[in-house]
Amino acid sequence: MPEWLGLAGQRVLVAGGAGTLGAALVDGFLAAGAEVGVTDLSDSALAALDSRVSVRVAADLSQAPAARQAVGDVRERLGGLDVFVHCVGINDRRSIEQYSADDWDRIISVNLTSAFHTATEAVVGMKAQGHGRIIFFSSVAGRSGHKLHGPYAATKGAINQLMRVIAHENAEHGVTANAVAPGYMDTTLTRQYLSDHPEKREALVALIPAGRFGQLEEVVDPVLFLSSPRASFITGQVLYIDGGRTIV
Template sequence: MEVKNKIVIVTGAGSGIGRATAIHFAKHGATVVVSDINLEKAQKVSEEIVTNKGNALPIKANVAKYEEVENLIKETVSEFGKLDVIVNNAGIGPHLLKTHESTLKDWERVISVNQTGVFYCMKVALNQFLEQGYGNIVNIASLAGLKASPNNISYSASKFAVVGMTKSAAMEYATKNIRVNAVCPGYTESALLNQLINAKPEMDAILKSVIPMKRYGKAIEIADAVVWLASDNTRFITGQTITLDGGTSL
């Protein structure tokens, strides 16, 4: 995939899909800014990339804070002179409750990261992309942003929003050499999935029963699609949501 020498930011890159995506970009020759709210985790992923002869820079950022997003992109451009791609992956899961039982605190916590955080990253990155004349955004949405997801109101709302923001921005900047796409993973091996299964162990069998492939996705499988969308191999693709769910949406 044609991402060699591209400067790429991956948010929430300290673990899970973000970590796999950062490493995958580096393997294909990109320079990766490994961003995470947990600097220690970001540093470990960055060190792993450098150990394997890749290029990486760890930067701490809480995407729910606008000034930290501004600093993330400012620092990246200051260090490398440009920004080619931003992967908006940072996200958190909710407490699994029915809508009427959900707390205001939980709603605000999830929306601030999963929805507002993506908006902040898109807004600041787009200003940079418009200035330099090109750019590429890949948002990490979810199957929960395409299909009903009970006991999951805040997460579902946030991911439906990411799909909508992706499509709206893709139309706005299609003539500006800026592409905006999203991937919608189904049940994928991750901290969020572990959180669900730990809370309700019976969910493991239930979830696998609705996946035609009878297994969870792997983070590297999601990363592969992200790097592909960010590459020059997909220059005529924008505004799309690619679903990776082992057939669950069927």
């Protein structure tokens, strides 16, 4: 990992760090010499993480008090927070009339409510210390009107706007906020769907100018850069990492 990134010794919290993209990010931050804390839903998922992860907090981040408490706990145990990454998310593919009120509430609370409360709690300390990096996981679905993504797309579009407001309110305090918007990746979130609908993979690949799905490291490296002191003048941006999916 290039030293010029300047992530060595940075105190990083990855919410959702036990997931597919999250765990890859945790490995990336550890390789860059950062001190890493993770909060995620279950103790068993957290236990499987690299032994160098210094703080692990199990919490249902869709619940406001638990989300705020988890970020506060990790910050206290790391002795501060320089970087916060929100990498929590669920999806459930149906046409909009097939979602119940409970389905809607569940997706909104896991994807969006968790983002609001965790990032807000993280910003408090960053603002006080005069520096910080916030990275959200958006999606190409936050921009394009893909079918069967109603609540998910709504949360990702909302995360983009939440990110822009956080970026604006905190730029003068040395805190940047950005989002990455991956396209189609081969992860837990998509694997079940693609194995249930094998014909879909080919159809999706045909929509990507690069002609393939994204690899985990192609998301991890840009997130490390945006989290680093090198990205000090980049704020309020959504970075599409999608092999060109959103340009066609």
